[in-house]
Amino acid sequence: MPGPARLGDIVAALAPAFGGELVGDADLPITRLAPLDEADATSIAFLANPRYASQLASTQAACVIVAPAQRDAAVARGAAIVADNPYLWFARLTQWWAARTRAVAAVGVHASAVVEAGARIHATASVGPWVYVGAGAEIGPGAVIGPHGHIGAGAAVGEGTRLAPRVTLMDACRIGARGIVHSGVVIGADGFGFAPEVRGDDQHWVKIEQLGAVLIGDDVEIGANTCIDRGALADTVLEDGVKLDNLIQVGHNVRIGAHSAMAGCVGIAGSAKIGRHCTAGGGAIILGHLELVDHVHITAHTVVTRSILKPGQYSGLFPIDDNASWEKNAATLRQLHTLRERLRALEKRSPAP
Amino acid sequence: MPGPARLGDIVAALAPAFGGELVGDADLPITRLAPLDEADATSIAFLANPRYASQLASTQAACVIVAPAQRDAAVARGAAIVADNPYLWFARLTQWWAARTRAVAAVGVHASAVVEAGARIHATASVGPWVYVGAGAEIGPGAVIGPHGHIGAGAAVGEGTRLAPRVTLMDACRIGARGIVHSGVVIGADGFGFAPEVRGDDQHWVKIEQLGAVLIGDDVEIGANTCIDRGALADTVLEDGVKLDNLIQVGHNVRIGAHSAMAGCVGIAGSAKIGRHCTAGGGAIILGHLELVDHVHITAHTVVTRSILKPGQYSGLFPIDDNASWEKNAATLRQLHTLRERLRALEKRSPAP
Amino acid sequence: MPGPARLGDIVAALAPAFGGELVGDADLPITRLAPLDEADATSIAFLANPRYASQLASTQAACVIVAPAQRDAAVARGAAIVADNPYLWFARLTQWWAARTRAVAAVGVHASAVVEAGARIHATASVGPWVYVGAGAEIGPGAVIGPHGHIGAGAAVGEGTRLAPRVTLMDACRIGARGIVHSGVVIGADGFGFAPEVRGDDQHWVKIEQLGAVLIGDDVEIGANTCIDRGALADTVLEDGVKLDNLIQVGHNVRIGAHSAMAGCVGIAGSAKIGRHCTAGGGAIILGHLELVDHVHITAHTVVTRSILKPGQYSGLFPIDDNASWEKNAATLRQLHTLRERLRALEKRSPAP
CATH class of the missing domain: 2.160.10.10 (Hexapeptide repeat proteins)
Known part of the structure; x- marks a missing residue:
């Protein structure tokens, strides 16, 4: 395992291909990548979802990767890397980090x-x-x-x-x-x-x-x-x-x-x-001999039983409930078709005006 | 990989054990087995499902394995192997083909x-x-x-x-x-x-x-x-x-x-x-300590929660839908038992004549 | 595979750590552990669930592990090991048996x-x-x-x-x-x-x-x-x-x-x-970024789509049915939200008194 990386060297390695501007002390030593709330004074963290912007104030990270909109807030607390897509920049950083720290397989x-x-x-x-x-x-x-x-x-x-x-x-x-x-x-x-x-x-x-x-x-x-x-x-x-x-x-x-x-x-x-x-x-299960067009998204644990010819999200999973409630609803579900017949009969007896 | 097989040799190898009559040119060279719609002039294809009989006219296959009912249509277009059960004959053919083309593991x-x-x-x-x-x-x-x-x-x-x-x-x-x-x-x-x-x-x-x-x-x-x-x-x-x-x-x-x-x-x-x-x-999931008698068929993604003592097909999977429709139905499902109670109350207020 | 074990030696090996009292002939030879209904004259069996107490009379087992409540019934038929928790004692016995009969991996x-x-x-x-x-x-x-x-x-x-x-x-x-x-x-x-x-x-x-x-x-x-x-x-x-x-x-x-x-x-x-x-x-499927508190039990094939902050059993699986019944109910399920709307409309037309 190599020693710490210099923050400036990290950015210099990635910026030519992927952009990203370093604001702050290029000499900071970096020993690991960490989530905002677990980062310490030698960590790089990232802020991808603006919902977590409030964590910027409290993180102990040496440096935070942020979007331009968070630039001021990030810089106010320490070093920052400003990138158009912080999550993507972070992904590239994990690759650089892995290449730096992992053993290379012996050739031959x-x-x-x-x-x-x-x-x-x-x-x-x-x-x-x-x-x-x-x-x-x-x-x-x-x-x-x-x-x-x-x-x-x-x-x-x-x-x-x-x-x-x-x-x-x-x-x-x-x-x-x-x-x-x-x-x-x-x-x-x-x-x-x-x-x-x-x-x-x-x-x-x-x-x-x-x-x-x-x-x-x-x-x-x-x-x-x-x-x-x-x-x-x-x-x-x-x-x-x-x-x-x-x-x-x-x-x-x-x-x-x-x-x-x-x-x-x-x-x-x-x-x-x-x-x-x-x-x-x-x-999820996709049955055989079906076709799904491009950009079809299937929810977890859903069974695709027919071809899907229109892009979009498709779902079919039984909602979870406390066991007693589920038992009552599941039992009723086995009579659902009968309920519908009974509803029809009622509608006939009590027609809409 | 060996060279092409002669069509007549293929039928001669299989017919004694499995039947099948060759109608057409026994000297045709065969290089592969293929679906009807992907077959070329050195392919054998098969027609198992009469629904696809229309593909007989358009296939480029050298030879098609067909049931007696499709004999005339098949012969009209080229060589055919007529077998009582074309799909089973095709299965036997894949075995013969694999034995012919695959390397044999070294003994010892x-x-x-x-x-x-x-x-x-x-x-x-x-x-x-x-x-x-x-x-x-x-x-x-x-x-x-x-x-x-x-x-x-x-x-x-x-x-x-x-x-x-x-x-x-x-x-x-x-x-x-x-x-x-x-x-x-x-x-x-x-x-x-x-x-x-x-x-x-x-x-x-x-x-x-x-x-x-x-x-x-x-x-x-x-x-x-x-x-x-x-x-x-x-x-x-x-x-x-x-x-x-x-x-x-x-x-x-x-x-x-x-x-x-x-x-x-x-x-x-x-x-x-x-x-x-x-x-x-x-x-599908079959829970423990259950018994399923012979000839029970369980649909994909169904959970067997009780013994099944009668042959037949059993199912229990949530139907797939577009996500918005599913969400509405799933939310209502969690109130299904209450709906049933409301339906009962209505029936009491509006009894069948 | 070693020869039979002497019943008395088995109990002597386990009782100091796990309790259990032998009642009966300590010299009986034991060759295997078996369920009550498959046991023979050289088997040890166990009775953990009082529901199966009736099997005590018919089992051929040399010895049965029982709770104190079944002591008399067990002893009436042959040797018994009386333990506070027969299932747990049986578990310990399987460990002792495995250690006795299985080959040990070579050190080094x-x-x-x-x-x-x-x-x-x-x-x-x-x-x-x-x-x-x-x-x-x-x-x-x-x-x-x-x-x-x-x-x-x-x-x-x-x-x-x-x-x-x-x-x-x-x-x-x-x-x-x-x-x-x-x-x-x-x-x-x-x-x-x-x-x-x-x-x-x-x-x-x-x-x-x-x-x-x-x-x-x-x-x-x-x-x-x-x-x-x-x-x-x-x-x-x-x-x-x-x-x-x-x-x-x-x-x-x-x-x-x-x-x-x-x-x-x-x-x-x-x-x-x-x-x-x-x-x-x-x-069962547990989706990401959720929290389940201690003592949460999820039924088979249930999808956990939200955090569960209260101990208990939670379920969400589609009930199995014969295929024809399932088809009718599943089809109706896709209109469930509409049924609810229709029920509401009926309730308005026929209000509770």
């Missing part, structure tokens, strides 16, 4: 790795201990395959993409450049496809071998233990910039459009087509 | 594997790199244990069963013949069992060691990152032909009857007994 | 492990095959790291904590003493954090590097394939005695209070603060 192939014939591993890539690289696989420049990784035959990992320890990329599956894949992810397991066959009194399931693959674009991040199944005939596709959280299931032949983001525990059934810039909250 | 035990004393590995089995095989474990004829597999002490893998890379089969757990287990699966982790103990003001959880195992029948497929817990005292059981998709949780002492199939993200709590030929849609 | 570091400079592994710890131990990591006395484990740089595993095969503990994450972590768990993957950036017509997601870690207390158990993300700036925290089942997602900066327990497939979004002694049923 660990002696314990198994590399099959015909695999091509770029000289600047890092292949960790106990990594399997199948025949004909390609590992691009600067890519990092963490320990216990599995890169199947004919699979490909793009430039600068990092696989955490213990990631499975099955045969013929491909991920583009600058991706991040977290531990436990499985890309390219078989999709769930069976043909029913009646044998006597029994119905058996006959496996449909999954002959497609998974194609993943650039700048995609995939959370821990998420699964993306290979296609049945054609491929499962994640376009550029898609972000998936942990424990997500993506079925075979799904397509997720560019820059769409899914929260944890989402399930997407086979052959669903999801547009660009869509989002889904935690635990 | 990789030098990096660790095999404890008393383990029995059949001479025709394949044990990949960095596989652990515990004391007394058994690996059957033709079984494949992919890289990074863990076969616990006394565990058993049946004939021809294939474990993808990175599968955990804990001590004393057994899987039968012809199974397929995908990457990241954990079979035999501890069930979730604790006895509460009050200590002063606190309630602590005292672990109940899980002394049972997991017993899995023949022809079972288990999807990526699915978990099947070992039993507390008796065993957790999956009968023959069960198919589980990805990211499914099966609690301790569950029994799943033969040929039942569960979609992704399903959760089955401890000691649930599920019949034969049941299905559950994605994200 | 397996030759195939990779241990980076500056890692400290206690002489009594067990580090299995193909384990990676990063720079500066610490493995405490008696800790067990199963095969294929990954212990990141600066991470720490406390005394007596056992990691099953294939567990990932990322850099700087810490778990305390006597913990149990099951196979496939990922602790310390990146939280899901991005700042939106508009580029032309597109909105891109700019990664916020996750600079915090995960801190886990003592006596914590974590189920298979569960994920606990590292914090963005501060840490994600699990306090002492927390029990998590399988396939649970814990987002960044979550805090779970001591002795809280979560069932399988639960999802907890970022920055949620959960009190002590809370529980959540399977598939």
Whole structure:
């Protein structure tokens, strides 16, 4: 872990690409990034939401990243970095900070790795201990395959993409450049496809071998233990910039459009087509063979049972209540259709004037 | 990857066991299997659902697998394979195709594997790199244990069963013949069992060691990152032909009857007994200590809160709507019981004649 | 596997610490623990719920653990262990039984492990095959790291904590003493954090590097394939005695209070603060930036959409029904707000006297 960074050096490193003006003492030592209310005299904090502007007066931060509108209030209390989009500037700062403080993976192939014939591993890539690289696989420049990784035959990992320890990329599956894949992810397991066959009194399931693959674009991040199944005939596709959280299931032949983001525990059934810039909250389920156009947003724990052809927010979750109230309402819900019939009957007996 | 297959050779390989009559040019070269609307002049496609019969006229496929009813329409456009059940014939074809095109795992035990004393590995089995095989474990004829597999002490893998890379089969757990287990699966982790103990003001959880195992029948497929817990005292059981998709949780002492199939993200709590030929849609939850008889079908995202003793389809999911409509309906739902009371009061004031 | 245990020896081993009086033949041989209705003449069973007292007469068990109230009925049929809390005594017995019958992990570091400079592994710890131990990591006395484990740089595993095969503990994450972590768990993957950036017509997601870690207390158990993300700036925290089942997602900066327990497939979004002694049923979702006070219990498959400041049970799940009934009620639910308006109109026309 390196020592403190000089505030002026931080701004000098980021400002040419991302803007941001330092107001205050460039010599302040910075040891960490922190939320406003936990920051100390060697912390940088940020104010993104004007609702929290009152915290400016009380924060102990050495320096606060603020929008131009908060410039005066921020400067009144100490050093400030004034940026058009403080949250985005902060995001860039976390990247700079991580690059400064984290160990770099050793370039080269660990002696314990198994590399099959015909695999091509770029000289600047890092292949960790106990990594399997199948025949004909390609590992691009600067890519990092963490320990216990599995890169199947004919699979490909793009430039600068990092696989955490213990990631499975099955045969013929491909991920583009600058991706991040977290531990436990499985890309390219078989999709769930069976043909029913009646044998006597029994119905058996006959496996449909999954002959497609998974194609993943650039700048995609995939959370821990998420699964993306290979296609049945054609491929499962994640376009550029898609972000998936942990424990997500993506079925075979799904397509997720560019820059769409899914929260944890989402399930997407086979052959669903999801547009660009869509989002889904935690635990949402998207059934198969549906289409969602661009800019569709699904609330947490909602089930998408039909195609959605108009952008917007869609919801369907049961409201939480204390258990006793819920029980009464849930019981009544099971008679809801009958209630409606009774209401109709009443309306007939007591018509509107 | 081998070159094209001759259409006549494909049919000759499958017809003796599965029927199917080739009508057309047996010499056509086939390079892939494809959906009707993506097929090209070297593709085989299939028509299973008569609703898509209109695609027969426009498909570019070299050959289409059809039912006898579509024979004339299919033959009018080119080669056809006429089979009683085109979808099932297609499933068999995918298996033949996969066997033809995929690399076969090397027989034998990789030098990096660790095999404890008393383990029995059949001479025709394949044990990949960095596989652990515990004391007394058994690996059957033709079984494949992919890289990074863990076969616990006394565990058993049946004939021809294939474990993808990175599968955990804990001590004393057994899987039968012809199974397929995908990457990241954990079979035999501890069930979730604790006895509460009050200590002063606190309630602590005292672990109940899980002394049972997991017993899995023949022809079972288990999807990526699915978990099947070992039993507390008796065993957790999956009968023959069960198919589980990805990211499914099966609690301790569950029994799943033969040929039942569960979609992704399903959760089955401890000691649930599920019949034969049941299905559950994605994200369904089956609570513990319940019984489902044979041929029960649970809709996606439905919670089974009571035993189901009659075959049929059961559902309980909140309908999706645009967010504004949902908000209004959800808010009213929290007053549903009161609405019912008001309706009753009205009915008393305005009785049916 | 050792031979039978003598009943008297079992009680002698547990009674000094946990109480329990043996009534009956101390020389009975015991070969297994079993449920009342599956027990045989060499089994110990237990009766925790007085509702099942009628099984006492019919069980074949050699010995039954009972509360003082069932003493006479139990003794009338054979040997008995009388304990104030039979279920808790049974839990202790399972621990004793497991310790007696299970193989002990070999102390020391397996030759195939990779241990980076500056890692400290206690002489009594067990580090299995193909384990990676990063720079500066610490493995405490008696800790067990199963095969294929990954212990990141600066991470720490406390005394007596056992990691099953294939567990990932990322850099700087810490778990305390006597913990149990099951196979496939990922602790310390990146939280899901991005700042939106508009580029032309597109909105891109700019990664916020996750600079915090995960801190886990003592006596914590974590189920298979569960994920606990590292914090963005501060840490994600699990306090002492927390029990998590399988396939649970814990987002960044979550805090779970001591002795809280979560069932399988639960999802907890970022920055949620959960009190002590809370529980959540399977598939429940807790949205981000919420607070649950101590002793809050969430029913399975319920979504917590607001803070809960009062102890109690909270629910929100759609009742299951046969599909046809559900369809009618669900369709009506989408008009519920309108029904309420119609009811209001009727009430105006037919006012209460």
